[in-house]
Amino acid sequence: MKTRVYAAASASAPLAPSTIERRAVGPRDVQLDILFSGICHSDIHQVRAEWGKAAFPMVPGHEIVGRVTAIGAEVTKLAVGDLAGIGCLVDSCRTCTYCGEHHEQFCERGAAGTYNSTEMDRVTPTYGGYAQQIVVTEHFALKVPNNLAPAGVAPLLCAGITTYSPLRQFDCKPGTRVGVVGLGGLGHMAVKIAAAMGAEVTMLSTSQSKQADATRLGAVDFGLTSDPATFTRLAGRYDLLIDTVSAKHDYGAYLKLLRPFGTMVCVGAPPEPSLMSAFSLIGGNKRIAGSAIGGIRETQEMLEFCSQHNLVADVEVIAARQINEAYERTIKGDVRYRFSIDATTFAD
DSSP: OEEEEEEBSSTTSOOEEEEEEOOOOOTTEEEEEEEEEEEOHHHHHHHTTTTSOOOSSBOOOOOEEEEEEEEOTTOOSOOTTOEEEEOSEEEOOSSSHHHHTTOGGGOTTOOEESSSSBOTTSSSBOOOSSBSEEEEEGGGOEEOOTTSOHHHHGGGGTHHHHHHHHHHHTTOOTTOEEEEEOOSHHHHHHHHHHHHTTOEEEEEESOGGGHHHHHHHTOSEEEETTSTHHHHHTTTOEEEEEEOOOSOOOHHHHHTTEEEEEEEEEOSOOSSOOOOOTHHHHTTTOEEEEOOOOOHHHHHHHHHHHHHHTOOOOEEEEOGGGHHHHHHHHHHTOSSSEEEEEGGGGGO
8 A cells, every 4th residue: 555655765854745655454454544643852863863773764753643444354452433543663572571561662572663663574664654544453553532632642642651651650649749840742741641640740941931831731830940949949849750851951950859769750861961979869769760651551541541631732733744844843842842743734
């Protein structure tokens, strides 16, 4: 099946219209007509070969929502007409320890990424969601609740699960004091989800202009981190910090905001290492942790949670011809808080 896409021919080339061929629908496959595809900052890093391995031509996109148009004879999870999603993974070995524990993202054989990767045969390239259609094995297709707007659901398949997973892992619950560092695509979902879990949420941002949005999203306090007095006022306050910042910053300063036995979880990925004194951890038995995406079961759980609380990402819907402009705006932080591409425009 041929499908229209936007692809990058090289690390220095802009994304442009192209055509690729998807595989035929196998016995356990589902085919989606894509409705919306979110733009994640990691799309930009990979298209520009900033994270090492980059295979071209590259069709980015791992925040995908679409309508099921065909299913294989052995498919039981979805039916034609269902709303479905695809996130960062399209396959794994499904037999190793981590796959058996529903952590497919840590597959011992290496999971198949939605793009800039290969199928499990290690030969066939994968192409992502900046496309009209996609075919995926049913295990990696997610059921999208019908009460949620598809354009806003798309970013949940990365930004949503990336923030939901550490909140669940570190037992966010009613009364938990949570600080969210940075109000962007990840940060705005962290605020929404933590607030829906009943946490007392503080937004920690370098920009005073984000305060009104932080309150609208569910934060009950705001800390201006460009003001040193903020770190004095909020010292020892939080049980959990979700650090979404991808620029270099002082981890030690934020660790001082934790209560004893508190945890700071890094989901942002600064390009440079950050020096940190061991005493910032020893004093108070504090922890610093990392968190990636979640497995398929946890991602489905996240979608159901968002359905129950009517949560979607704040998005700006764009046409395919605006992708390159959207990349530049994303780099500048000029979006509140995620771009969602109208996939019908890939045919224009």
